Amino acid sequence: MKANMASQTAVVVAAGTVITSREPxxxxxxxxxxxxxxxxxVRAARPGSMLPALIEQRWFRNVMSLVQSVTIPGLFRHHILRKAFIERQARLSLQEGIRxxxxVGAGFDSLALRLAPEFPGVQFVELDHPATQRVKRRALGSFPENLRFESVDLGSELPTPEVATPALTIVEGVLMYIPLETVEKILRHIGQSQGALIFTFMERLTVGRIGFYNQTWLADLWLKRKSEPFKWDASQTEIEAILVEAGFTRIEFWNSEKYHAAFGHGxxxxxxxxxxxxRT
Ligand SMILES: C[S@@+](CC[C@H](N)C(=O)[O-])C[C@H]1O[C@@H](n2cnc3c(N)ncnc32)[C@H](O)[C@@H]1O
Structure with a gap:
């Protein structure tokens, strides 16, 4: 991503959340x-622009549908289902007693912000690239006492928050933007402490073609221009081998069809x- 600018893909996820939340x-x-x-x-990421107002308009929702159909059809709805599934799993971990x-790479997601007041005995930490995190903190003003922010550039640093274990670590829609050899180091590092990990990755369908299965070249171009191209994909077998070596056990995979279907979508x-x- 660009060093001094908030992640543009994070802005897309947030804008898409507002747009899709209007669909019955x-x-x-x-x-x-x-x-x-x-x-x-979105307002903090695009101060003075029309975007915050536009995403509230029905006609703009139709335009965005069209834009998705020529880039990554169904992307915004996919994000909503990915988030709903991860929230469900996160709540299970909280009920099981994580501390x-x-x-990691929280972007403009609000999961930690919403859960922190519900679980005052749990320490919440959001790590992100300083350029993205700066915008989020500016938008927030105040935030729950049991939530703290730490900045990290995953290109050159490992995420090393000091936290009590067992911990749940979530890395949603992030690792595909980081080189695979760095991702392996990050996973090995997380694997050293007790707890659970939930992360997403692009699962390989066709060799040499990294991305969503229905992604077009226009999306590739946009991601490249924003300096946020997908850097790698992998099969479940390859990810499992990395995780086992990193110290994880009880590894489960939910491909997109499976978690979309869990909410009745196809x-x-x-x-x-x-x-x-x-889990470790
Ligand atoms: C597509 S957004 C996903 C945000 C959020 N996890 C979500 O699902 O809504 C990608 C996130 O990865 C973060 N990211 C990308 N490259 C990074 C890097 N080198 N260091 C730290 N964070 C990075 C961005 O700041 C952004 O928050």
Whole structure:
């Protein structure tokens, strides 16, 4: 990503959250508070622009549908289902008694912000690139006492928050932007402490073609221009080998079809981003 600019893909996820929250079939998957956070983050990321107002308009929603159809069809809906599934898993971990909740590359996601007041005995930490995190903190003003922010450039540093264990670490929609050899180091590092890890990766369908299965060259071009191209993909077998070597056990994979279907959704969604859940 560009050194001095908030992640543009994070802005897309937040804007898409607001847009999709207006669709009747997705309304129940985006809480009012998640929608409001997403609106605030888009406003902070695009001060003085028309975008925050446009994403509230029905006609703009149709334009965005068209834009998705020529780049990554069904991307915004996919994000909502990915987030709903990860929130469900995160809540299970909290009920099982984790002591820390770490979100790496949190972007403009509001999960930690919404869960922290509900679980005051758990320490929440958000790590992100300083350029993205600066915008988020500017939008927030205040935040829960049991949540702290730490900046990290994953290109050159490992995420090393001091937290009590067992911890849950979430790395959602992030690792595909980091070189694989660095990702392996990050996974080995997380694997050294007790807890669970939830992360997503682009699952390989065709050799030499990295991305969502229905992604077009226009999306490749946009990502490249924003300096946020997908850098790698992998099969489940390859990821499992890396995780076992890193010290993880009980590894499960949820491909996009499976977690879309868990919420009763199927056709027309972006496919190819698999969720992995692993424990040490
Ligand atoms: C597509 S956004 C995903 C944000 C959030 N996890 C979500 O799912 O809504 C990608 C995130 O990765 C972070 N990121 C990308 N490269 C990074 C790097 N080198 N160091 C730290 N964070 C990075 C960006 O700042 C951004 O927050």
């Amino acid at each position: 079939r997705f309304q129940n998957l985006v809480t009012e508070s998640a929608r409001r956070f997403a609106q605030d983050f 820390s909740f770490v979100v 056709d027309g969604l972006a496919r190819g981003e698999t969720i992995c859940i692993a």
